[in-house]
Amino acid sequence: MSADIDQIIRKTEEICISTGVKLTPKRKHTLLVLLTASVPLSAYEIAEQYKIKFNETLPVMSVYRIMxxxxxxxLVHKLETANRYVACAHITCDHPHEIPQFLICDRCHTVKEVGIKKRIISELKHSIEHTGFTLSSHQLELHGLCEQCRGHTL
Known part of the structure; x- marks a missing residue:
């Protein structure tokens, strides 16, 4: 395990202790699968990677419960438009987190998590409410091409 992943797991354990929940070995291993993935994974892909990495079968229903x-x-975000999961990029941060916004590359499927100011979400929510529409989620998922993939098309 790399030093970065070790640090993330230690911080995850601290978070779980501070909130009074248990980070079971299966939960920890499932998080490790996501932390070592280069792209977001579906529940079925997580189960498949879990079996490869830990030589143990994890039923997909268990993956959903763990997620x-x-x-x-x-500790994890669900990308609703792709129905896939990605580890939070800010697990080890000590600062207050902003609302996650995900930049999803349509070619290589990498995801970059960036924060959006709560003030902007509040203004957007206020504007939307004037239409009579109520938001059920404040998560934004924006699709496009990452810098690397965009370079391949030039």
Whole structure:
């Protein structure tokens, strides 16, 4: 395991202790699968990678339950438009987190997580509410081409 991943796992364990929840070995291993993935993974891909990395079968229904736990603890995000999961890029940060915004490359499927100021989301929500529409999620997912893929098309 790399030093970065070791640090993320230590911070994850601290977060779980501070919130009074348990980071079981399966939860930890599932997070490790996401941390070592280069692109977001579906529940089925997580189960497949889990079996390869840990030589143990993890039923897809268990993956969904674990993902719900990790999302609740703000360690993982679900990309709704792709129906895939990605580890939070800010697990080890000590600063207050902004609302996550995801920049998703349509070619290589990499994801960059960036924060959006709460003030901007608040203004957007206020503007939307004037239409009679109510937001159920503040998560933004923007699709396009990353810098590397954009360079291949020039």
């Amino acid at each position: 719900n736990f990790l999302i609740q603890e703000k």
